Amino acid sequence: MFEWKWDFVWEIMPRLIEATGNTLLAAGAGYAIAVVLGLALALGQRTPYAVVTFVVREFVEFIRSTPLILQIFFVFYVGPQFGIRLSPWMSGMIAIGLHYACYLSEVYRGGIESVAKGQWEAATALNMTTAQKYRRIIIPQAIPPALAGMGNYLVGIFKDTPMLSVIGVAELIHTANAIGSENYRFLEPYTMVGIIFLAISLPAAGLIRLFEGRVRRKLGL
Amino acid sequence: MSLIDFVAQFWPRLLSGAGVTVAQFLLAAVLGVAISLFMGLMKLSTNPLLKGAAVTYIEIFRGTSLVVQLYWIFFVLPLFGITIEKFTAGYIAVGMNIGAYGAELVRGGILSVPKGQWEASLAINMSPAQRMRRIILPQALVNMLPPWGNLMIELLKGTALVSLISVADLMFQARQINATTFLSAQVFGAALIIYYILARFFVTPLMRWLERTMSRKMGKV
């Protein structure tokens, strides 16, 4: 039986904490990209041009049905083949941001579709432009129903950051791998990484639910 | 080298990788469905011990990342004398992970069956086990099939991670080919397309067919 060593845990803690910072940074940056790009992908499916809708829709479907890890490799290795060199961080953010943008676009779409038809008609009756309708009437109402989904994907992106280790982003798993092979001890680093993930994602999920409830109450829903 | 030339040259390896991916998918799906059912029912149990065990399982597997779980099962368990061969470790990790998400679907599906169904089956004096098996579960299954369709796509994508412990799946073959040929766009592009075909033309139609069959059984078509 292999024995758990607290000394070793304390020894590696500083490196794991630093890696936790990187993980959170990666999740945060990736999510920021996804939030913005996702909206574009959602609105792209609501233009009057059937071709645009079709292309965006198929693109979203394609990204959503293929593995993120493969997309990360694709972005990282295909650039250099054509003379574009992207850093691991850069490629990682593009891949993960795009992947989650596709998920979020579906969440937004659901939110937008949940707004009653009468709201569009009322906005038209006030003679608003399409942009005004979206910005002032539709999107504010589409956000509350989308919040739960958005929150889930924030936690989701955090849990998917370990895939960035494959291209050398120094997040938690990458660091744990390094510690493990330097010391020939895998029990503590992998276990600690698991605990760190739990310690962040469980409270985060709780906080998101709390926040969601508060927003709903504020909007009188 | 064009994509077609590339596939013409490397198809045996891509095909063998895809075969391993499909095998991992099927085995993980069977395991995942079994765990979902088990844990979903346990979480609904009034016995605090069973319920607690299910909640713990679900929170751990949903709160950490599949990569972490995979590494833990493959690298850490052997330290406790449980050595699992990599192919097996792969689908076990993916199946256990999906099982945690599926358990929530099972629970939600069961809770979505109207209370009147429990009461009517009690009124014809069925035993608790009969009520669950013959009346509640079939209806719960119909209600939860649509989200299971999404989960099965997630499962397929999840199997790509078994390449990280050197299971020779499609992802693994793609990385190997990339490392020797540097034809990144071709190899990762081909792999993306194969995953897409599996998802869009096999997994999704299969789930749709199941949905249709089940709702026909409910006399809804």
Place this chain on the structure above:
Amino acid sequence: MQDLSRFPLELTGDDVPMVRFQQVRKSYGSLTVLDNLDLDVAPGEMVTIIGPSGSGKTTVLRMLMTLETINGGVIYVDGKPLTHMPKGGKLVPANERHLRNRRADIGMCFQHFNLFPHMTALENCMEGPVHVLGLTKAEARDRSEDLLELVGMIDKKDQHPSRLSGGQQQRVAIARALAMRPKVMLFDEVTSALDPEVIGEVTNVIRGLVDEHNLTMLMVTHQMGFARDISDRVCFFYAGRIEEQGTPADLFGNPQKERTQQFLSAVKEAV
């Protein structure tokens, strides 16, 4: 724990009631829904319960079906305790096994039918006989088809509930309950969820049961005319108690209590 020693282990004598509520109490938290209810129903009797919303009518039937636990008193069915079982010479709360044993005497039809949507009309009726009573499929089919014939649904026996109208679903639900051969049938507002034009097809089935079968029936309804026609006795519930009871002629024709009079005139105005 209440003192159960004053409740008999079994009812004996010449005229044992089919159903007896003895000192039955039911509360949800601090809300007392039924207060020391005493009610006997004789074998073959048709008793109708009427009363304002929230007076506890449904609760009476649900307790008898063991869908609700009781907080005090004992319910007897066919002379034997339902909610309790004898153990060491006294009554103790029933366990699941005892309940399953005793529930066999009781059948129930619900306001919203509660047919099993994944089974056809015939399969709904056969489910209990095959899987609870242990009949062979052939026996269960014969029995179920006879009953579907009785309720006028034999030509729809292979349809799923989603293809049936409310009135048709309710008739299948009656057949399903009868297929278990209960001694007591409970009907909780079985016509309340129906469109007016199909109410008759369900009430006619129930009328038929009163005429042809020696069933004991307890029915909750808001249809006073129907209650008047077919009941042997009508109980007016008010705030968890029986305010007044009697033959339909007496209760509807000559109500004694002020609350009964108010309720009946309010109902009459609404029609």
